[in-house]
Amino acid sequence: MDFNTILQNSGISILLFVICAYYAFRLLVLKDYKAVRGREEKPPKDIEGYCRAAGLVIVFFAISTLVMAGLVLVSPTAGLIQIVACTAAMVIMWKKVTDKYA
Numbered sequence: 464m465d466f467n468t469i470l471q472n473s474g475i476s477i478l479l480f481v482i483c484a485y486y487a488f489r490l491l492v493l494k495d496y497k498a499v500r501g502r503e504e505k506p507p508k509d510i511e512g513y514c515r516a517a518g519l520v521i522v523f524f525a526i527s528t529l530v531m532a533g534l535v536l537v538s539p540t541a542g543l544i545q546i547v548a549c550t551a552a553m554v555i556m557w558k559k560v561t562d563k564y565a
Contacts, residue, residue, distance in 0.1 A: 469536065476532035476542075483525035490518035504565075513564035520556045524549065 470477075489498040494514045496507060499521075507513035527549035535542035 464536065472535050472539075473532035476528050476535065476546075479528045480525050480532065483521050483528060487518050487521040487525060490514045490521065507564040509564055513560065516560045516564065517557075520553060520560060523556065524553045527553070 486498055489495045491514065494510065496510055496514050496517070499517055500507075527546060531542045531546040531549075534545055
């Protein structure tokens with residue numbers, strides 16, 4: 464398997480991992496909650512808690528996309544099932560974060 468094959472099969476997943484890592488950095492390190500919330504929305508009740516919880520949800524999704532990038536190389540069906548399940552889990556976790564801090 465050469466580099467072009469890996470990029471063809473997993474390139475978008477790797478790009479999504481990089482984007483998620485960027486937003487996780489902004490939340491966990493820079494505490495920039497406005498990166499994931501609209502500018503016109505009011506700030507969360509607990510900015511530190513919100514940034515930590517939302518950052519961890521994004522880290523979960525980043526790791527999920529990285530795992531999917533590897534799974535797609537072995538079995539595309541397994542990669543699809545894994546990312547659909549992880550996306551559903553992320554939606555549930557994100558809802559809990561917004562209910563708790565927003």
